[in-house]
Amino acid sequence: MDLKHIKGIGDKTIETLYDSNIYSVEELVSYFPYRYQVLQPEILEDAKEKVGITINARVCGPSKVSYIRKNFNSLRFLCDTYGKQIQVVIFNRAFLKPKLTIGQDVTLIGKYDAKKNTFTANDIKFTKLEQTRILPIYHFIKGLKNSTLEKLILNALHEIKNFEQILPFEVEKKYSFLSKEESFYEIHHPSHLEKMELAKKRFIYEELFEFLFKVQYLKLIKEEEIGVSKKVDRFKIEKLIQSLPFSLTTDQEKVIEEGLNDLEKPKRMNRLLLGDVGSGKTIVATVLMYANVLNQYQCAFLAPTEVLATQHFYSIRDILKETDVEIELLVGSMTKKEKEVVMKKVQNHDVDILIGTHAILNENLFFQRLGFIVTDEQHRFGVHQRDLLKNKGELPDMLFMSATPIPRTYALTIYGDMDTSFIKEKPSGRKDIVTKVLKESDLKEALFKTLEEIKKGHQVYVVAPMILENDSNLKDVNLLKEKFDVAFHGKIPIGVLHGKMKKKEKEDVMNDFKLGNTKILISTTVIEVGVDVKNATLMIIFNAERFGLATLHQLRGRVGRNDELSFCYLICDEEKDRLKVLEESNDGFYISEKDFEFRGEGDLFGVKQSGDMTFKIANLKRDYSILLELKKEVLHFLDTKEYQNYPYYEKIVDQIDFTN
Ligand code: ADP
Ligand code: MG
Numbered sequence: 001m002d003l004k005h006i007k008g009i010g011d012k013t014i015e016t017l018y019d020s021n022i023y024s025v026e027e028l029v030s031y032f033p034y035r036y037q038v039l040q041p042e043i044l045e046d047a048k049e050k051v052g053i054t055i056n057a058r059v060c061g062p063s064k065v066s067y068i069r070k071n072f073n074s075l076r077f078l079c080d081t082y083g084k085q086i087q088v089v090i091f092n093r094a095f096l097k098p099k100l101t102i103g104q105d106v107t108l109i110g111k112y113d114a115k116k117n118t119f120t121a122n123d124i125k126f127t128k129l130e131q132t133r134i135l136p137i138y139h140f141i142k143g144l145k146n147s148t149l150e151k152l153i154l155n156a157l158h159e160i161k162n163f164e165q166i167l168p169f170e171v172e173k174k175y176s177f178l179s180k181e182e183s184f185y186e187i188h189h190p191s192h193l194e195k196m197e198l199a200k201k202r203f204i205y206e207e208l209f210e211f212l213f214k215v216q217y218l219k220l221i222k223e224e225e226i227g228v229s230k231k232v233d234r235f236k237i238e239k240l241i242q243s244l245p246f247s248l249t250t251d252q253e254k255v256i257e258e259g260l261n262d263l264e265k266p267k268r269m270n271r272l273l274l275g276d277v278g279s280g281k282t283i284v285a286t287v288l289m290y291a292n293v294l295n296q297y298q299c300a301f302l303a304p305t306e307v308l309a310t311q312h313f314y315s316i317r318d319i320l321k322e323t324d325v326e327i328e329l330l331v332g333s334m335t336k337k338e339k340e341v342v343m344k345k346v347q348n349h350d351v352d353i354l355i356g357t358h359a360i361l362n363e364n365l366f367f368q369r370l371g372f373i374v375t376d377e378q379h380r381f382g383v384h385q386r387d388l389l390k391n392k393g394e395l396p397d398m399l400f401m402s403a404t405p406i407p408r409t410y411a412l413t414i415y416g417d418m419d420t421s422f423i424k425e426k427p428s429g430r431k432d433i434v435t436k437v438l439k440e441s442d443l444k445e446a447l448f449k450t451l452e453e454i455k456k457g458h459q460v461y462v463v464a465p466m467i468l469e470n471d472s473n474l475k476d477v478n479l480l481k482e483k484f485d486v487a488f489h490g491k492i493p494i495g496v497l498h499g500k501m502k503k504k505e506k507e508d509v510m511n512d513f514k515l516g517n518t519k520i521l522i523s524t525t526v527i528e529v530g531v532d533v534k535n536a537t538l539m540i541i542f543n544a545e546r547f548g549l550a551t552l553h554q555l556r557g558r559v560g561r562n563d564e565l566s567f568c569y570l571i572c573d574e575e576k577d578r579l580k581v582l583e584e585s586n587d588g589f590y591i592s593e594k595d596f597e598f599r600g601e602g603d604l605f606g607v608k609q610s611g612d613m614t615f616k617i618a619n620l621k622r623d624y625s626i627l628l629e630l631k632k633e634v635l636h637f638l639d640t641k642e643y644q645n646y647p648y649y650e651k652i653v654d655q656i657d658f659t660n
Contacts, residue, residue, distance in 0.1 A: 001025040007155045016143045026164070028156045029184055031149075032203065032617055033136035036190065040132045044081050044112055044119075054109045055119070056129055057081040057088070063100040079106070079119070086112070090121040099126060134190040153188050160184075164648045166206040171633050177202040200617065207618045208627050212634040213649065217656055218417035220638065227268030227395050228371070230295045232260045240290055243322045244283070251423040252280055258421050259288045262397065269372075269397035272415050275423030276588035277403045277557025278430070282312065284423070285374045285399060286319045292397070293325050293352040297371025300396075301355040304377045306331045306503060307510065311532060312376070313355045320353075330356035330365075333503035374399045403554055403588075410596075410620065413627055424589070432586040433560045435568040437544070437579045446540050446569040447487050453567070454492060454519045458537040461558055462522040465546045480522050480542065497523035533558070537566040544570035549581055549595035553588055596621055 001024055003014045022028050042053045061078030068074060073094045079086055088108060090096075100106075105128035110121035138149050163180040178186060183199035190196035237260075241248060248256070255273060262269035275281050289299040301316070303309040313329040320327065328342045328351045345351045349368040354360070373396050400418070411420055438446060450460050462484070464477050477498050484494055495509045495518035513521045514533055521536075539559045544552060552570065560566035570579050581594045620627070636642075643649040 001159060003028065003156075005159050006152060007158070009152060009155070013144065013148075013152070016141060020141045025156045025159055029153055029160065029188070030616065031138065031153065032187055032200075033138050035137045036193070036196065037135040037137055038132065038193070039107065039109070039125075039129055039135060041107070041129045044084060044086070052109060052111060052122075054107060054129065055081050055112075057086070057106050057108055059100050059102055059104045059106060060085065061102070063097050065094045065097055067094075075100075079108070085117075087116070087118045088121055089118060090124060093124070096124065134193060134196065136188055136190070150188070157181075157184055157188070165646055166648055167202075167209055168633065168637055168642060168646070171205070171209070171630075175201075175205065177205070203616075204618045204623055204626060205630065207615055208623060209630050209634060210652070211615070211618075212413075212416075212627065212630055213637065213643070214652065214656065215414070215416045216631075216634055216638055217653065221656070222268065222270050222417060225268045225395065227266060227397060229266040230263040230292065230297070230371070230397075232264055232291055233294045236294055237287060237291060240287065240320070240323065244319070246427065248283070249280065249423070249425050249427055251275075251425045252284055255284050255421040255423055256287050258419075259284065259399065260291060262419070263288070263291055268395050269399065269419075270417075271399050271419045271421060272411075273399060273401045273421045273423070274411060275401075275403065276426070277554050278426060278561060279403075279423040280427055281376075281401045281403070281423065282315055283319060285376075285401060286316050288399060289316075289353055289372060289374065290320065290323065290325065292372040295371065296369065297396075298346070298349060298351065298367045298369050299353045299372040299374065300360075300367070300370060301353060301374045302358055302360075302376065303355065304357065306333060306357055307506060308376070309355055309357050310507070315532065316353065316355065325352045326350060327353045327355065330354055330360045331503075332357060332360075370396050372397045372399070374401065376401045377403065403557070410624070413631065414620075429563050430560060431563075431565050433556050433566045433568050435556065435570065435582045435586075437570045437572065437576055437583060440571055440573050443571060446571065447484075449538060449567060449569065450484075450520065450540070451488070453538045456537075457535075458564065459513065459516065459518075459533065459535050460520045461536055461539040462520060463539065463541045463555060464522065464524055465543050477522050477524055484520060484522070492520060493518045494520040494522060497521060499524055532561060534561045536561070537564050538569070539567070540569045540571065542571045544572040544579055545574040549578065549598065550588070550592050552579070552582055553591045556582070 003009060003017060003023070003025060005025060006028070017023075017028065022031060039054050041056045044053075044055055057079035058081075059077055060080040063075060063077035066074050066076070072092065074089055074091050075093050075097060076087065076089050077100050079088050090110075104126065107125040107127055107129045108119060108121045109123040109125075110119055112119045135146075136150055138146055140146075141149065144152075160181075163184070165180075167177075177183065178195070178198055180202070183202045186195045186199035187203065190199075255275075259269070259271065259273075262271060273281055273284060285301065289301065292299050301312060303312050309329065309331050313327065317327050326345075328345060330339060330342045330346075334342075342351070342354075343365055346354055347366045347368060354367075375398070453460055462480060464480055477496050481494055481496050484492070493512075495513050497506060497509045501509070509518075509521070512518045516535065536559050539556050541547070541552065541555060547555070556568040559568065568582070570582065572579065578598050581591060585591055585594075618626075643653070
């Protein structure tokens with residue numbers, strides 16, 4: 001329903017709501033408070049010692065404004081509270097003066113100083129609080145006061161005649177929720193805290209039910225999807241594996257086998273490969289690509305950044321060097337001419353494997369026979385994949401890879417629509433990375449270590465978080481370089497890498513480091529994933545408190561890539577308990593469980609890029625048991641086709657069928 005149906009709403013407010021992605025009455029009423037303020041009228045005498053109290057009072061004298069200095073004023077007036085006169089002061093609310101007429105009832109929230117008989121209010125409401133009131137507090141929408149929003153939402157609720165039935169009736173009965181209508185009123189305008197909680201519970205169940213429904217429904221269609229059955233040339237694949245300078249781990253072998261089986265089946269492959277950094281996912285993807293090429297299919301390998309795409313290009317070319325597979329790189333910063341050449345080759349099927357960033361998909365790129373897409377470190381529901389597929393006719397097999405170590409149980413539920421493979425063991429010979437949390441004042445220790453490693457002929461990464469404006473606390477990469485130059489008397493060659501550099505500059509810096517011309521590489525987290533310099537044995541991370549554990553674990557995965565013992569120093573003065581987890585463990589899955597405990601799901605899915613993973617009211621960590629509970633209900637709902645009786649799910653199904 002259109003927002004304009006709400007009583008008393010103006011065009012300007014509608015615009016404001018649009019800006020916050022609220023386009024309908026239904027969306028507005030689903031804009032839930034994120035917390036509540038409980039207002040309880042108290043008696044002044046009782047509360048002398050308390051930090052903040054709420055009192056009822058009545059204005060009983062004239063009010064006076066003083067302008068103390070620019071942007072700072074005070075408003076003073078006399079009040080009567082149950083027969084006692086007190087002086088009230090409130091800062092920066094000069095504009096309220098006209099409302100403070102004698103006899104006006106007010107509710108004051110603030111502090112009382114009995115000696116001065118002065119009440120310093122930090123909030124004032126122009127009502128008499130008869131009883132306890134629970135105020136909903138909403139996330140701030142620019143240009144809308146909390147109280148205005150509260151009223152708007154109540155008015156919006158009055159307009160809704162039929163509430164969508166999201167939970168199946170049976171489920172609703174089973175948990176004896178409040179009715180949907182009552183739940184809406186209770187969540188926005190609670191009569192009791194307990195009832196509000198009950199209302200909230202209903203919405204959590206609804207949100208998770210709908211989420212699971214989507215995942216499971218997707219799974220169903222994917223199961224029915226017809227793909228191409230490919231032949232696996234085991235002989236040639238075995239030959240490729242034999243040509244590698246190392247033998248595969250059991251997990252790698254197992255996952256390759258799972259992938260090859262997928263290719264053989266006449267069903268479309270839809271697999272997520274989860275494996276810690278350095279667990280060797282690239283080789284798995286490469287073997288599967290090779291299997292496709294042996295079937296005369298083309299493959300696309302998508303990486304999240306140019307640096308990574310370039311790295312993958314070289315390492316994949318190296319893995320396949322004894323085959324006649326044609327590999328090309330296509331990244332945004334190539335010249336138009338260079339791109340055209342590559343694109344032409346792709347179109348003529350003179351390229352078997354194309355490696356690039358997602359940007360390549362926006363170009364007018366045509367494959368002749370695209371049969372396999374690998375996506376590294378990227379969210380699974382990328383719109384681009386679909387764009388890419390549109391001009392291709394065939395249904396390519398898909399492999400998604402991620403080093404975000406999602407706890408296995410969560411992964412199985414959240415990615416329930418995909419097959420999942422895990423690589424748990426590291427290549428043999430790899431030692432755990434010795435990790436140490438250091439205070440800023442103990443930096444010397446890290447500098448000593450740096451020197452020690454460099455003397456052994458090794459190399460060192462130094463990582464500083466990306467600089468945000470006004471963030472003077474953070475270590476700037478250039479400042480760090482100066483610091484290191486001073487410490488080592490400028491005798492150690494140091495490279496600096498940050499996101500704002502040009503492609504060519506970045507490449508030069510990376511190359512110098514790879515070739516060992518520079519011994520230390522100071523960079524922002526642009527190098528976060530994938531970079532592979534085997535000679536690096538020490539990483540120093542500044543402002544480590546800025547990162548989630550999973551991210552730090554990924555970062556330190558840049559070292560420990562050879563048989564030497566490697567080290568990671570985390571420099572920070574805060575949150576040491578959290579970071580200690582990294583001292584104790586090198587197991588990505590364990591660390592992600594811990595990260596989950598500390599920070600909730602927020603960090604798990606990287607930046608909030610993952611639109612379909614953000615919940616309005618549910619919280620994966622807190623509500624995980626509900627998710628499991630509901631899974632059975634959802635499967636039953638789908639199995640029995642009961643969902644067809646619910647208009648709400650008809651709409652969802654249409655959408656999924658359309659976009660998929
Ligand atoms: P990630 O899973 O992080 O993408 P990579 O595929 O980049 O890991 O592999 C990390 C490094 O380990 C690479 O240098 C790769 O050559 C090497 N590697 C992969 N598998 C093995 C193995 N079975 N034994 C030894 N080294 C391996
Ligand atoms: Mg990788």
